Amino acid sequence: MSENKIPYKIYLNEEEMPKAWYNLRADMKNKPAPLLNPGTGQPLTAEEMSGIFCEELVAQELDNDTKFFEIPDEIREFYKMYRPSPVVRAYCLEKALGTPAKIYYKFEGNNTSGSHKLNSAIAQAYYAKKQGLKGVTTETGAGQWGTALSMACAYLGLDCKVYMVKVSYEQKPFRREVMRTYGASVTPSPSNTTNVGRKILEEFPDTTGSLGCAISEAVEVAVSNEGYRYVLGSVLNQVLLHQSVIGLETKTALDKYGIKPDIIIGCAGGGSNLGGLIAPFMGEKLRGEADYRIIAVEPASCPSFTRGTYAYDFCDTGMICPLAKMYTLGSSFIPSANHAGGLRFHGMSTVLSQLYHDGLMEATSVEQTSVFEAAEQFARTEGILPAPESSHAIRVAIDEALKCKETGEEKTIVFGLTGTGYFDLVAYQQFNDGKMTDYIPTDEEIAASVAKLPQVPGQE
């Protein structure tokens, strides 16, 4: 092996880690549409937001102009416990595929939360602490975000109240126990601890809960308890800002070795990982300094980009949150059996929606069984058991590498490996047993939920 060979893992030094988050919105000519107050149909003001969110986070949410936000020292210290994360050259996967393509992945799974969610969890918890709050509330479905938030809160000595969809609470006891080990209180939702929970339980005593209901409970607890605010792990502009640390590290690592990607691939649920990974690359593209093919990968069962409508919609199924302009399947759309819990969101980040609308990135959708085939091949060759969400990106990275095999092109492919699948083994078991099924919603199903989009002034 030559001395100048690119290593298996490119690690930055701690001093090379980003000192500021990059706000992609500052470089966007067409800014993302503002959040609207669902009551008035008017853009949400900082004041309206500050009852629910921390003040500095509200400022980050609304700021489309400041290009860099300094990362506070305390957050950088926390980042150093699990960052910088490696950019890995997938030598073994390339060999197995027999492709001339060069494949790299940014691996965000080497922390106990098991995903990139920790990058924003510590930031949101930090600003809550700085504002003198007692604690934060949130909802969690599969549990990755709840785990990340409980870790951040444990570190800062902040109370953390997690409302976990009841069915997940019962079927995913391990995630629940990780959160409890980090000192979070985890309540199955709907619960008797809130008005909205009690009301739902009265009406549907046997319900197993929903993310929409859990959000409603978490928000109610935040606004009705002195010293609490609500936090959210995806979709929001502030979350994409924090997640830019993924892309900034990736770019620095690649630049160190003079590597220029041709294709950048990320899975997309609410968009937090994809938005973070592509941020500095999309910035170059927006400024006309470089060009990249950027591909968002979503599940065929929940295809917001590829089959949704670009319109204002509720972010939650409970219809209590602000309206966001995004590619959406309609907030009443219920994705059927799909194990990539993190990709089951009906909508998409407003930033990414605008970029997609402007033709600056592509999107594609893949079916579950083919995703797990890619996951298995990746696990066996690269030694990491990937999260089902991340495996959507693996699927497309492999497909692009196989195209290069046909054409002989030596393209450089970079994808985001957002997390590990250690808590997703029920899905792997279905796959191993040959019992996994695929589901693609019909046009009629999507049309039915899109027909229920809210009426917004000025929206046709």
Place this chain on the structure above:
Amino acid sequence: MSENKIPYKIYLNEEEMPKAWYNLRADMKNKPAPLLNPGTGQPLTAEEMSGIFCEELVAQELDNDTKFFEIPDEIREFYKMYRPSPVVRAYCLEKALGTPAKIYYKFEGNNTSGSHKLNSAIAQAYYAKKQGLKGVTTETGAGQWGTALSMACAYLGLDCKVYMVKVSYEQKPFRREVMRTYGASVTPSPSNTTNVGRKILEEFPDTTGSLGCAISEAVEVAVSNEGYRYVLGSVLNQVLLHQSVIGLETKTALDKYGIKPDIIIGCAGGGSNLGGLIAPFMGEKLRGEADYRIIAVEPASCPSFTRGTYAYDFCDTGMICPLAKMYTLGSSFIPSANHAGGLRFHGMSTVLSQLYHDGLMEATSVEQTSVFEAAEQFARTEGILPAPESSHAIRVAIDEALKCKETGEEKTIVFGLTGTGYFDLVAYQQFNDGKMTDYIPTDEEIAASVAKLPQVPGQE
């Protein structure tokens, strides 16, 4: 923060990774006692061993003189997928403890097997492949070793047959599914696939299995199938040799920053992690070049070093494996409820047993509840959910750091964090619910199983 501050994580470059394993036995004046054939009472010959083990591994097992074994390129390439592993400065834990001690840990959990077991699994699988074998067989209890072996075999295209204790097979489906995802066949033991399994099932149709039975089945399949050999994840000299990569990397990383440990701490079940971590340090001690306090930590429920007898004994409860001279509680000793599955072995590596017998290292035992208290504190401050096994070392590291707080000494403490606890959440749940119990065997219980030690010529 000063520019020269030691980073949170010391990563070696791939080129700085060890090119040879270090054989501690070469520096031992008193060599470990040889394995004996239980039938003849005579030292096991290479020929006798080679029906069960691969030839090169037999050579490594018997060689007490060669100081370094070159690590084959193919194994080094595999190591590069998950190594070098970091030496982490536990700044946050130090701060939480308010100790002047400097605490470092070598973290071996950042791979899908979740532990250091992969270091030897790839080596053993490699030599099997090199010998032209079709596959390997093994047993697994908690599943860490089986997972590591299935990963190594998937990488090399080798068949992997794992006999998993039936109760674990049923109660730990997630570990089982990871192995299956890596293409291993996982059979609950006892099974109908072997003579010994059928015999046991006939006699005890409702048995939930035992490690001893699983070993017997794995060995039977290895010796009765053309092209198969049996492999083992701990206790053996060859395993300690491969695991020396842990200690060698640790020493190189510490030397880079001029850090000299005062105390080195590791958990000890069969001894594979501890033997690997301490190897180069103990080598210096044996050669009179340096001195270190070295502490083995075992569970109070299975205290081989601290309450066992130094004598020849069977390595397995099924009494079919060779006899080893070691600190043992007797092969019929059944450790009661103890969640650190990897520390439930009744005996100990012959190398470590000899070193302990010669007064070159200390041993201590700790109770389970206090171990989980340490695990929780570590998780909340350092952000990693530790394996119960590793948490035994954390407990003692914290205790030593607290002693430094009392005396004001700035000791440097290094411990081995062998793995993560993502598959041990049933135990964490018991702890979180306040339902964890401790158990310490009585002197009578230990005496009863020690009384059943085998008769060996020349052993009083």
